[in-house]
Amino acid sequence: MAERATSLMLLALGAMSVQQTFATVGRGLPPIIAPAIVADLAVDPALLGVYVAIAALSSLFFQLGCGGFIVRHGALRVSQAALALVAGGLAISAAGPLALWVVAAVVGAGGSAMSTPASSHLLARYTAPRLMPLVFAIKQTAVPVALLIAGLLGPWLTGLWGWQGALLATSAACFVFVAMLQRTVAHRRRPNPGDPVSCRLCHAWDTWHSRDTRRMCCRPPPRPPRVKRSAGMTCAPAAPHASARAHGIRSRDPNRLGASARPHLPSARPQ
Numbered sequence: 001m002a003e004r005a006t007s008l009m010l011l012a013l014g015a016m017s018v019q020q021t022f023a024t025v026g027r028g029l030p031p032i033i034a035p036a037i038v039a040d041l042a043v044d045p046a047l048l049g050v051y052v053a054i055a056a057l058s059s060l061f062f063q064l065g066c067g068g069f070i071v072r073h074g075a076l077r078v079s080q081a082a083l084a085l086v087a088g089g090l091a092i093s094a095a096g097p098l099a100l101w102v103v104a105a106v107v108g109a110g111g112s113a114m115s116t117p118a119s120s121h122l123l124a125r126y127t128a129p130r131l132m133p134l135v136f137a138i139k140q141t142a143v144p145v146a147l148l149i150a151g152l153l154g155p156w157l158t159g160l161w162g163w164q165g166a167l168l169a170t171s172a173a174c175f176v177f178v179a180m181l182q183r184t185v186a187h188r189r190r191p192n193p194g195d196p197v198s199c200r201l202c203h204a205w206d207t208w209h210s211r212d213t214r215r216m217c218c219r220p221p222p223r224p225p226r227v228k229r230s231a232g233m234t235c236a237p238a239a240p241h242a243s244a245r246a247h248g249i250r251s252r253d254p255n256r257l258g259a260s261a262r263p264h265l266p267s268a269r270p271q
Contacts, residue, residue: 005126012126013135015181016119017142019079022174023115024146026086026108027055029170030093032154036163043098054102055109062110066117075122078114080178085111087174094167 030037034048070078089108092100119139127135157166 005128009123009126009128009131009135012122013139015076016079016122017139018177019083019181020115020119020139020142021146021149022083022177023086023112024143025150026083026090026170026174027112028147028150029090029154029167030104032150033158033163033166036158040163041096041098047098051101051105054105058106058109059113063113063117066114069114070118070121075118075125076181078118079122080181082111082114082118083174083178083181085114087171087178090167090171090174094164094171096164 031048031052034045038045038048066078069081086108089104089106089111092107093104120136123135123139124132154166157169161169
């Protein structure tokens, strides 16, 4: 059992670290290769600050509003959506027109902002409390690693394929990892009904695409029907000694005992 829990934790840690890496690379790549973009589009370099500001504002709203989606749809599904948004933002920015960069900043930065809450929610489910500081610290090292990768590969890909090729290559890599997350299998056991995180982790592609399985795993259990009472309906009181007789308990009601066994009550009549 301990080995199974450890393997689940390591699988979740590896998947969420790679997810965080791709999301950070997608967010940090455009500013890194900005000199090539500015020279090609012939725009004012000060617009780079506007791009960063729009991206930060989008991250603020996406990060504040993604908690309900994580609880409703599961951390793994939100991680896929975050990477898909990052990839879409990179593809939109590679189109070229300056107006599309505003859309790319909103979409890409918003998707990148959702990656941290989703990964933290997933790791909290599969990590022992005593290991949480270490596991979360390892997961957060994906951010500097991603900036290192973007700083090294970004200019090299730009010199090799141009800035549009660098953005499209990063976008394709994000889409590839989205497909890899879809096939993630954490364990073989049947998940608990109404547990979206367990449901997303324990099913492979073919099992997940079964409608009956999705309905069984990813919806909360139905509530029992409520009994409606009519205006004239009354509930008959239960017999006071029925349960005692059913369990073999002798009644202690003075009214059911003999006269000699009844407690003596003092007379309220004055002497």
